[in-house]
Amino acid sequence: MSGWIKVCALDEIAPQGSRVVASSQGDIALFRTADDRVFGLHDKCPHKGGPLSQGIVHGETVTCPLHGFKIGLKDGEAVAPDKGCARRFEVKLEAGTVWLQLN
Amino acid sequence: MKKQKLVVVGNGMAGIRAVEELLKLAPDLYDITVFGAEPHGNYNRILLSPVLAGEMTINDIILNPLGWYADNGVRLHVGKTVTKIDRTARKVIAADGTEEEYDRLLLATGSTPFMLPVPGNDLPGVISYRDIKDTDEMIATAATHKHAVVIGGGLLGLEAANGLKLRGMDVTVVHLMPWLMERQLDRAAADMLKTSLEARGLKFLLEKQTEALIRGESGRVAALRFKPAPGDDPGGGLEIPADLVVMAAGIRPNTALAESARIYCNRGIVVNDTMQTYDPRIYAVGECVAHRGIAYGLVAPLFEQAKVCANHLANFGIARYTGSVTSTKLKVTGIDLFSCGNFMGGQNGKGGTDEILLHDPSGGVYKKLVVKNDVLVGAVLYGDTADGAWYFQLVKEGQNIHQIRDHLMFGQNHVGDVGHAGVSKAAAMADDAQVCGCNGVCKGDIVKAIKSQGLFTLEDVRKHTKASSSCGSCTGLVEQILASTVGGAYTPSESKDKPMCGCTDHSHGVVRQTIRERHLLTIPDAMHYMEWKTPSGCPSCRPALNYYLISTWPGEAKDDPQSRFINERAHANIQKDGTYSVIPRMWGGLTTPAELRTIADVAEKYEVPTVKMTGGARIDLLGIKKEDLPKVWADLGAAGMVSGHAYGKSIRTVKTCVGAEHCRFGTQRSMDMGVKLERMLFGMGAPHKVKLAVSGCPRNCAEAGIKDIGVIGVDSGYELYVAGNGGIKTEVAAFLCKVKSDEEVMEYSGAFLQLYREEGFYLERTCHYVARVGLDHVKAAVVNDPLKRKDLYERLLFALQDYEDPWQAAVAKPAVRREYEVIKLEEVTA
Ligand code: SRM
Ligand SMILES: Cc1cc2nc3c(=O)[nH]c(=O)nc-3n(C[C@H](O)[C@H](O)[C@H](O)COP(=O)(O)OP(=O)(O)OC[C@H]3O[C@@H](n4cnc5c(N)ncnc54)[C@H](O)[C@@H]3O)c2cc1C
Ligand code: SF4
Ligand code: FES
Numbered sequence: 001m002s003g004w005i006k007v008c009a010l011d012e013i014a015p016q017g018s019r020v021v022a023s024s025q026g027d028i029a030l031f032r033t034a035d036d037r038v039f040g041l042h043d044k045c046p047h048k049g050g051p052l053s054q055g056i057v058h059g060e061t062v063t064c065p066l067h068g069f070k071i072g073l074k075d076g077e078a079v080a081p082d083k084g085c086a087r088r089f090e091v092k093l094e095a096g097t098v099w100l101q102l103n
Numbered sequence: 104m105k106k107q108k109l110v111v112v113g114n115g116m117a118g119i120r121a122v123e124e125l126l127k128l129a130p131d132l133y134d135i136t137v138f139g140a141e142p143h144g145n146y147n148r149i150l151l152s153p154v155l156a157g158e159m160t161i162n163d164i165i166l167n168p169l170g171w172y173a174d175n176g177v178r179l180h181v182g183k184t185v186t187k188i189d190r191t192a193r194k195v196i197a198a199d200g201t202e203e204e205y206d207r208l209l210l211a212t213g214s215t216p217f218m219l220p221v222p223g224n225d226l227p228g229v230i231s232y233r234d235i236k237d238t239d240e241m242i243a244t245a246a247t248h249k250h251a252v253v254i255g256g257g258l259l260g261l262e263a264a265n266g267l268k269l270r271g272m273d274v275t276v277v278h279l280m281p282w283l284m285e286r287q288l289d290r291a292a293a294d295m296l297k298t299s300l301e302a303r304g305l306k307f308l309l310e311k312q313t314e315a316l317i318r319g320e321s322g323r324v325a326a327l328r329f330k331p332a333p334g335d336d337p338g339g340g341l342e343i344p345a346d347l348v349v350m351a352a353g354i355r356p357n358t359a360l361a362e363s364a365r366i367y368c369n370r371g372i373v374v375n376d377t378m379q380t381y382d383p384r385i386y387a388v389g390e391c392v393a394h395r396g397i398a399y400g401l402v403a404p405l406f407e408q409a410k411v412c413a414n415h416l417a418n419f420g421i422a423r424y425t426g427s428v429t430s431t432k433l434k435v436t437g438i439d440l441f442s443c444g445n446f447m448g449g450q451n452g453k454g455g456t457d458e459i460l461l462h463d464p465s466g467g468v469y470k471k472l473v474v475k476n477d478v479l480v481g482a483v484l485y486g487d488t489a490d491g492a493w494y495f496q497l498v499k500e501g502q503n504i505h506q507i508r509d510h511l512m513f514g515q516n517h518v519g520d521v522g523h524a525g526v527s528k529a530a531a532m533a534d535d536a537q538v539c540g541c542n543g544v545c546k547g548d549i550v551k552a553i554k555s556q557g558l559f560t561l562e563d564v565r566k567h568t569k570a571s572s573s574c575g576s577c578t579g580l581v582e583q584i585l586a587s588t589v590g591g592a593y594t595p596s597e598s599k600d601k602p603m604c605g606c607t608d609h610s611h612g613v614v615r616q617t618i619r620e621r622h623l624l625t626i627p628d629a630m631h632y633m634e635w636k637t638p639s640g641c642p643s644c645r646p647a648l649n650y651y652l653i654s655t656w657p658g659e660a661k662d663d664p665q666s667r668f669i670n671e672r673a674h675a676n677i678q679k680d681g682t683y684s685v686i687p688r689m690w691g692g693l694t695t696p697a698e699l700r701t702i703a704d705v706a707e708k709y710e711v712p713t714v715k716m717t718g719g720a721r722i723d724l725l726g727i728k729k730e731d732l733p734k735v736w737a738d739l740g741a742a743g744m745v746s747g748h749a750y751g752k753s754i755r756t757v758k759t760c761v762g763a764e765h766c767r768f769g770t771q772r773s774m775d776m777g778v779k780l781e782r783m784l785f786g787m788g789a790p791h792k793v794k795l796a797v798s799g800c801p802r803n804c805a806e807a808g809i810k811d812i813g814v815i816g817v818d819s820g821y822e823l824y825v826a827g828n829g830g831i832k833t834e835v836a837a838f839l840c841k842v843k844s845d846e847e848v849m850e851y852s853g854a855f856l857q858l859y860r861e862e863g864f865y866l867e868r869t870c871h872y873v874a875r876v877g878l879d880h881v882k883a884a885v886v887n888d889p890l891k892r893k894d895l896y897e898r899l900l901f902a903l904q905d906y907e908d909p910w911q912a913a914v915a916k917p918a919v920r921r922e923y924e925v926i927k928l929e930e931v932t933a
Contacts, residue, residue: 008926016639016665021926030926034639051681054669056642063642065669065677067542068573081567102930 004092004099010036011096016057025102028089029053031062031073038098039073040091046071046084106134109416110195110205112185112360114139116148117389117405118211119167124413126175132417135177136203138195141234142182144169147557149402149589151238152434155266159554161235166557188364190382207416210361210372210380210387214354214400219254223316228323229348232263241349245270248346252276252327254313256283258433260351264305265435267347275306275343277313277327279352287431287442291462292469292485299438299467314340316348324348356391356398371398376423378412388412394424401429406559430495432488432586441491441586444481444498446473456480459512472512477505490514492582506878515579538580541573546584553588561585566605604644606637611647611864618651624660626652642668647865650752654788654860657902664922670750673922674909675732683732684725686749687739688785691759691777691797692720701742705735719756719794721747733923736910745785745908752866753788754795757781758806762799762816769799771816776845777805780814783849784856786906787899790863790872793856794829808836811869812852817841821848825855825881826873834870837878840886854885854895860902861895 013019013032020043021028027043029052041062043053050066060073070079076086090101109125111118114137122135139145143165150164172179183197194204216231218224228244230237245251245267253264256278268274276283282293297307312330319325324345331340356371367373367381371393378386378394388408390400399405404427414422430443445456459472468486472479472494478501482494493515497504504511532538534547552558552567564581565572571581602608609617614633623629626648630640640648645666652660664672675683687702702722706714713725727735736746748755757780760766762773777797787793796805797814806829807813813824813836820843827836842851858881863872873881884891913919 005928005930007928012921014665014922017922019921019926021928023928024930027925048679049681050679051677054673054677054681056645056668057665058639058641058645059637066679068642081569100928 004101007098007100009096010038010093010098013038013098018053018055018057018062020051020053021100023102027051027053028100029062030091030098030100031057033057033060033073036093038091038093040089040100041071041073041076042087042089044086045069046078046086047082052086107132107206108204109133109135109207109209110203111135111137111209111211112195113211113213113389113391114141114143114145114179114181115211115213115389116145116166116402117213117409118209119145120406121209121211121388121409121412121416122177124410125416128413128419129417133207136180137172137177138180138183138185138197138201138203140182140184141236143235144171144179144181146235148234149434150554151232151235152262152266153436155238155241155263156269156436157266158436161238163554185360186363188360188366188385190364190385193384206384208385209412209416210366210385210391211389212357212360212391214390214398215357216350217353217355218350219313219352221313221315223318223324224350226316226318226322226324228346229316229350231350232259233354241267241347242270244347245272249273250275250344251347251349252343252345253349253351255351255353256280256307256309257286257351257353258284258431260349261300262434263349263351265300265303267349268303268305272347273306274304275308275345277308277311277329279310279312281310283307283309284431284433287446288440288485289447289471289483292440292442292471292483295464295467295469295485296433296438296440300435308343311341316345317342354390354400356393358391361387361391369393370396376411376425377415377420378408378424379415386412386416395426397426399427399429401431402559403427404429428495428499430491432491439484439486439488441484441488441495442482443491443495444473444479446471446481446483461512470512474504474508474511477503477508479504479511488586489579489583492586493579503877532584538584539568539570539573539577542569544568544570549581549584550588553585558585559589562601562605603647604641606635606640606644607633608636609633614648615651615655615862615864618648619655622656624652624656626663626666640666646752650788650790650865654902671752673729673732674746674750674913675727676750678725680726682726682728684723684749685727685732685735685739686717686719686721686723686747687744688747688781689721690781691757691774693759693774693778694721697742698744701739701744705738708738709735717749719749720758721756723749729923730925733914733920737914740908740911740914746910748786751788752791753786753793754781754784755792756794757784758794758796758810760798760804762797766799768802769816770818771799771821773797773799773805773814773816776814776816776821776848779845780849780852783853783900783903785903786908787856787860787903789856789860790865791868793859793869795852809833810836812836812855814848814852820844823848823851826869826878828868828870830868837873839878839882850892850896851885853899854892855881857895857899857902858884860899 016034018029018031029041029043031039043051045052045064047069050064052062052064054065055062061070063070069082071086076088078084092099145167147164147166153159183201185195186198187196194202196202216233230240251267251272251274253260253276256276264274264276282290283297284293314330315328316324317326326342327345328342329340358368358372361372362368372380372387372391373393374380374387378388380387389405408424411422411424428444433440456473456475461470471483473481479497484491532546536546538544538546549568549570556567558564571578603611629648649663649666653662670676675685709731711724715723717723757777759774759777763769764772764774793811795812796807796810798805798807799816807815809827809829815822822841823839824836825839828834859869859872
């Protein structure tokens with residue numbers, strides 16, 4: 001497993017917004033919640049591959065822009081009645097900088 | 104702090120619904136204890152009929168299995184009947200001696216079936232129809248005996264009779280009145296019902312009074328004797344065989360326990376609008392209650408009561424129950440029957456009612472609508488009940504139906520609104536037939552969810568199955584399925600005060616009004632002031648709040664891009680593969696060789712895979728990568744092109760025909776008029792998208808008849824039409840007025856759109872908005888009152904004055920441009 005990689009400053013992600021990170025493991029969506037926590041998910045909806053990064057962030061959830069699956073940011077799990085899971089990536093926030101771990 | 108103690112007496116539909124509502128509002132306020140006389144968890148009593156008919160099993164109708172109580176920290180004394188309330192010591196005592204103290208007590212004891220006071224009414228084989236025990240006994244008797252008599256030709260009696268017949272018994276229904284279900288039906292409908300039940304093999308004896316039940320040799324009931332009719336010789340009353348007698352002659356609120364504790368009762372346990380009894384610590388809900396003199400016997404009102412009661416138990420103190428209008432549906436598969444409100448009309452109420460009637464005896468259809476002062480007050484439908492839910496809603500909302508009166512009888516899809524055009528009747532649909540095309544949900548999925556999860560409202564069904572949660576065009580059908588599955592328990596959502604979404608109890612109307620009255624300027628402020636239940640809303644309320652704020656306080660409230668759907672945030676339409684489409688504006692549908700050349704260059708430079716003419720008469724560049732959007736816009740902007748807003752809840756297109764500029768028939772310069780309108784409205788946000796069209800003459804080549812605003816040139820000026828729609832459900836625009844000059848077209852159109860912007864609910868197109876407020880309301884502001892019109896028009900121009908093309912803004916501002924940039928990771932390869 002590789003170590004932590006520096007991504008960007010927290011300020012570069014809007015509150016309740018997201019950014020896309022291109023990586024060797026495909027696009028990763030980084031989400032920032034209203035209370036400044038950051039989460040990372042594979043940028044592909046378990047439904048039909050929609051770009052989760054483009055969804056609306058609310059609470060600890062993002063709603064996929066294509067057909068409205070709600071995906072939990074913490075675990076990548078779809079909220080019932082939908083089923084499916086988007087891969088999670090470890091993210092940490094240190095002194096205003098966002099770090100990511102590829103797995 | 105020590106929790107307060109809440110004790111609930113009655114483990115039935117109303118009591119447990121109140122507990123569920125309470126747990127939603129204040130999960131930790133009380134230690135809750137429930138007493139239930141029946142040896143089961145709470146079940147869906149109304150579905151006992153399908154169980155008897157063999158269409159469902161007891162397991163299908165359990166609403167709260169015993170595990171539910173444990174999971175929610177509710178203590179359940181199952182199979183224990185409370186026999187005493189000690190109001191001084193504040194405790195209840197059950198028959199087996201169990202005692203529980205309370206701080207607050209909720210009585211939900213339901214009702215008791217009325218047993219006719221005739222000799223023999225206590226014989227074995229004489230039962231009521233109320234609970235699982237009765238149902239089991241009926242099923243068992245049907246397997247061993249032949250003759251059943253049901254006393255009472257009301258809803259319950261007919262469902263019992265139908266079930267027993269399906270289980271193989273020979274069934275006679277005895278009824279005192281001249282026609283069946285006299286409390287729900289008028290005579291014509293009841294006679295049709297009787298005929299079709301007779302065709303299924305049921306027998307009826309009407310206007311007959313039971314004198315005695317006669318004991319047979321086995322000790323159980325064997326026959327039933329009627330009182331002799333006047334003229335018969337005394338003692339010569341008719342006798343019919345009866346191995347089973349089901350009394351379905353009415354119910355009485357079960358007030359025995361309350362009365363023994365000297366809580367004031369009159370017909371039922373008397374409660375006020377907060378569901379409180381005369382003892383302030385004691386509340387009551389359900390069939391045991393008399394509210395404003397009425398005891399209800401259907402579940403929809405009980406659920407409303409439960410909600411209000413929970414609100415007060417949770418110390419919120421704001422809800423009031425003010426009574427219910429009820430509707431009835433007979434749950435006999437294959438028979439469609441619906442009634443609601445005051446359906447007797449002229450026959451008993453002389454108070455100025457009109458009846459609109461449709462009667463087709465051979466076709467098996469009967470419909471009666473009762474109208475009073477242009478308000479629908481009641482309806483009876485037999486044979487075709489597809490529009491029952493809609494009529495019921497009109498009755499409940501008391502809407503003025505003047506404008507739709509002439510086609511009211513033909514149902515909702517004639518009037519417009521998202522309906523059920525062309526669909527087969529819900530009940531007749533196969534389980535694997537698809538209902539919701541957007542989410543791929545079949546009828547069977549919906550029925551299963553309704554039954555297994557105990558769903559009663561459209562919102563519930565949307566949440567659990569997703570059916571009708573996307574484009575909404577199947578809403579009518581889903582409502583029908585709900586109505587046919589849960590019967591009278593179905594609660595149609597009232598659009599007027601339906602909560603915006605699960606995050607709040609407030610309706611769109613209340614939220615709009617509060618934002619204006621309280622001068623709220625940000626989403627967090629609005630959520631805080633209106634006590635939102637979720638910390639940051641959801642994708643359905645946030646965009647609505649954002650719109651309400653910026654449309655109410657232009658220049659003051661700031662737009663929140665994170666509360667907009669991606670298309671509006673990225674100023675382009677997202678595609679199924681995550682790329683975007685770009686549609687530059689072509690004012691009035693006009694373009695130039697230079698523009699076309701630029702579009703061609705852009706398409707080549709960015710390897711745009713598809714170039715297409717849109718249905719809105721302009722060019723779409725499809726399949727552009729998000730990172731390329733600002734570059735594409737910079738190139739288009741250099742040639743003077745701006746956003747076409749093909750993605751926004753905003754002004755879309757103004758279609759025009761060639762008009763008097765070129766056409767031999769043209770009476771007005773429609774291209775010119777269209778361009779002027781489109782330029783005036785550039786950047787106008789709205790509750791939903793807005794489309795206009797201008798035609799040069801009544802041949803109407805620009806299709807102005809299905810636009811939000813349609814302008815049609817005539818010799819003496821222009822005719823203005825509003826609230827058309829060419830989308831999910833085609834809606835022809837309504838004539839607003841005639842005007843003389845181009846300036847007037849701009850002023851009237853602008854005023855109409857500003858009214859819609861200020862009063863429309865988010866995602867309400869103009870056609871839905873006008874259907875809600877009425878065309879007269881629009882005319883009063885836009886046509887008849889010049890001052891109001893000018894004010895509206897000025898407010899629109901004010902709101903639009905500094906609008907900046909979002910594409911060029913994104914190109915110019917690095918902070919905005921970031922939205923489009925992908926972060927490239929510098930990975931260290933180990
Ligand atoms: C591009 C276009 C189809 C085309 O290739 O011609 C189109 C594309 C979409 N339409 Fe449309 N509509 C297009 C003209 C129309 C028209 C015809 C017209 O404008 O004259 C209509 C019927 C007229 C009307 O609106 O009254 C139309 C009625 C709808 C509706 C139903 C609206 C309704 O109130 O019933 C929706 C759904 C919605 O908005 O909720 C919709 C939604 C959509 C969306 C935005 C679906 C979505 O949310 O992603 C489509 C985006 C596709 C994409 O991948 O970019 N589209 N859509 C047309 C763009 C016109 C333009 O130049 O701006
Ligand atoms: C066969 C049938 C079909 C129906 N069909 C429909 C329909 O289609 N549509 C519709 O809207 N309504 C229908 N109803 C009516 C509906 O079921 C009732 O309105 C509803 O169940 C009433 O709810 P409740 O909580 O007030 O009473 P109940 O559901 O009767 O609950 C009261 C509970 O309290 C218990 N209890 C009473 N006293 C005590 C005590 N002292 N101690 C402990 N427990 C006690 C009772 O045993 C019972 O379990 C139907 C009813 C029946 C029987
Ligand atoms: S009709 Fe409109 S929404 Fe439907 S597929 Fe075509 S473009 Fe998409
Ligand atoms: S791809 Fe995400 S909801 Fe369909």
